Every structure is written in structure tokens, then in C-alpha cells.
Amino acid sequence: MENVEKKMREEAGKLLADKKVDVVIGYERGTLPLTATPCFITSPEEAEKLVYDATCVQNLAKFAHDIISTHREAQKKVKPEDKRKKVVGIVARGCTSRSLVIHLQERQYDRDDIVVIGVPCNGYIDAKKLSAAAGGEEILEGSISGDKVAVKVASGEKNVSLGDVLADNCLTCRFNNPVISDVMVGDPAPAKPADKEFDKVDAFEKLSIEERWAYFVKEMSKCIRCYACRNACPSCYCKTCFVEQTMPAFVGLSADQTDTQIFQLLRTYHMVGRCVDCGSCVSVCPMGVDLRNFLKKLDKDAFELFEHRAGSSLEDVPPLSTYRENDKEDFIYHP
């Protein structure tokens, strides 16, 4: 990873120095131990602060969309002769690159609006798992070397294996190398046991209907509707989200739990063919709602029914914007 980090800084610096991009979106050290936070650099000198390792969690594609759409909006007020393009460089691992592909498929911006610095990915640390591994104590210091994570807590030092604290979505990730890139940094990451990716969904499907409902109700009752999941999601980019529409109001705002259930059901349903399983929503959720269990079902069904994997190829069309005449219709009722 050291090597990847070094090369990534070089590439980012070069792109900025050559004026090929106006900004590079990457990660920098976070303020807490073993964390990284998204950062935006605009000069080659700043490239030194970029980091890339298992502490980089958020899907950065969100910011590419934000920057480009804000810029385009601002350009509407500019005289034609003063109009300029803004090119965004972005550090992208597998899931980030898939989100970029989704944006491109959905015509959010053009391919030449972004320069993709592809990086291989071996998975990132799930803060909740790490905290549990540290006995719930506050982590004072931490470091990663190879597949070992060393953390210092008030009661002493602890060593955990990196594999034990990786996020669930990373463990069975099928796309841990970028699907598109302009410059690729480092060697491709080794494949993960991706054949197990739907195991949890398969197991959940086998539960009884009442057990499934009870789990859904239990998980959704934790949700405080802070909308952090939506804000973190690169596929949630609507200018006015359905939860904020008031004329007419789509989703109720009462304390009735069905309002929250319907919000969740709809937000996740909006992810049909659009969720890349990056885990950003799960990682930002302050209440630990198991969103992945539900999102992964949609992923599985879209694959089963339409052979579609979100953002896996630029040639694909979003599954709900197209059809086949012989699409399965075993769910249609015939009296």
C-alpha cells in the first residue's frame, strides 16, 4: 500500500501541475486515530497530504458529482465567452469507479469531466467492528502494518487482524479493482471470495415471513431519519430528494414508524441497479441500521432478473430504464 500511496501522490501532483485537472478528490489523515477523511487538493504541493490505506472509507464519487453539478449550475450565470470547464481528478477504487460509471450512464456529466486515478482495494476498516475489537474503549493511537492493526487504548495495547475488522461489504467484494481508470496506480488487488456475496440474503430469504418482518421493523425502528445515509450515497444526488418534497409531501414526517419504514423502503428501492455496495451509508449511520441486508437483496434480484450489476460497465443501460420483451413475469396474477 505504501507504494500505491506514493504513486498516487505523484500522479495527483502531476495532473495538477500539468493543469489536466482543477481539483483532485482524495483522502487525507483524519483527526482521530485510524481514520481518513475526504480532501480536495488544488495545487501539486498539497499532493503530499494524500493518503490511501484501509482507513479510507467514504465513496468519493459523491463529491465528483457535487463539484461538477455545482460548477455547471454556477456556469449558467456566466457570459458565454467566459464559460470554462472544470475537470475533477478522483482517487477511485472499485466501488467509487462503479459509482462514477453510474453517473456517466445517467448522463450526469461527461467522461472528460473526470480523470480517474484508479487504485486497487483490499477492503476498509469498519469503525464499529474496530471499536468492538478494542473492547469499546476509546482508541488513542493506532497503526496498520501488513494485515495487523495495532491499537492503543487506555487499558493497554491490542493487536487485531485486519481481516477481522474489515467492513462486511469488503469481505466478499467482486469489484475491488476499478472498472474504469485513466491512470492506474499499483498492481490489481487479489480477488475476494465473491461467490459468497449473497449468502446473507439467501439466509434471510429462508426465514419465515414474520421473522423477516420483525427484523425489518426492528432495524427501521432504530432510524432517526437524519438522512446521513442519503447524503453519503453517491447515487442519491437528486436536487430535491423525495423526502423533502412538500407539494405534495411524499413521505410523512410523523413519529409513526410506518413513515420511517416507507422512507427507508423507498430510498433503498431507488437503488435498484444503482447501489454499488460501497457501504458508505452503513458507515455513516449513527444508529447502526442494517441497511446492507436490504440493499443487497435488490442487488441480487437485479442480477437474477436482468443480469445487471450496478455500474459494472459503461455500455450498460440502467435496468429500470430499459426492458426486454421476454422479461420474466411469473409474478403476474392470472385469475
Next chain:
Amino acid sequence: MAEAMTTDGWEPKIIAIVCNWCTYAGADLAGISRIQYPPNVRILRVPCTGRINPFYILKALQEGADGVLVSGCHPGECHYITGNYSARRKFAMLKRYLTYIGMEPDRTMFTWCSASEGDRFAQIIKGVTAKVRDLGPARKFVKTL
């Protein structure tokens, strides 16, 4: 609402979201031909099944419907050519998803019924009403506040 909560004297309340060009005309034909079907259904007319936001279905359930039926033109016969093909994909995903989270599959039904199928329309309503009656009053997703 209150009487719908108890089972005695309870009658299923079904919202049928139908497209203007086929199923609505089919319902009309059933009426003109004086074919009897259960009065449990409330018809909501939309231009095309492609117009139906899955949210409508959830909203109906939330507001106290015991079942929701969606019906449009047969595949290949949509007035807007492909509306029902797109709708079919949306509903295929939705129905599986609702079942996955623990909703009874028979509460949300999808079918096709053309303008000439007055008889089929009556059969559909009979069938759906019977299924929902078997399930009993809706308990999941029903807003009580």
C-alpha cells in the same frame, strides 16, 4: 378506519390502480355488460402503468388499503408502446422486495387486462378480493398516528 381494525364485519378494501386505456375500459365494459364483481375495489385511474410510482402502492397500504392491485394493458399493447414493459420491471423488483421484508405477497398484485376483457376484469377482482379476504385486515405498514 376504526371498523377496519376489527375482523367482524370487516370487508377488504382494495385499491386498484389501473391504466386509462385498457383496464379502466375493461372495468367499464364489465359495468356495461352488468357483470357482477365484489364492491370492495376502489379504482384509481392513471394514464399508463408506467406512470405508477411504486410509492403510490406503499402509500395506499399506509393509508389503510388491505390490498393493492395494479393492472394495465397486456405486454405489447400499451398505448404508449413501452410503458408497461418498464412498469413490469419496476413491479417485479418491488414485489420481490416487499416479500423479502416480510409483506404478504398477496397484498400487492399485478396483472394485465385489456379493454375487451370485461369478464376477465370481474374474475380478477373476485380473485384478488378472495385472496385479501383470506389474509385478513392489513397490519403491516398501516399508519395509526
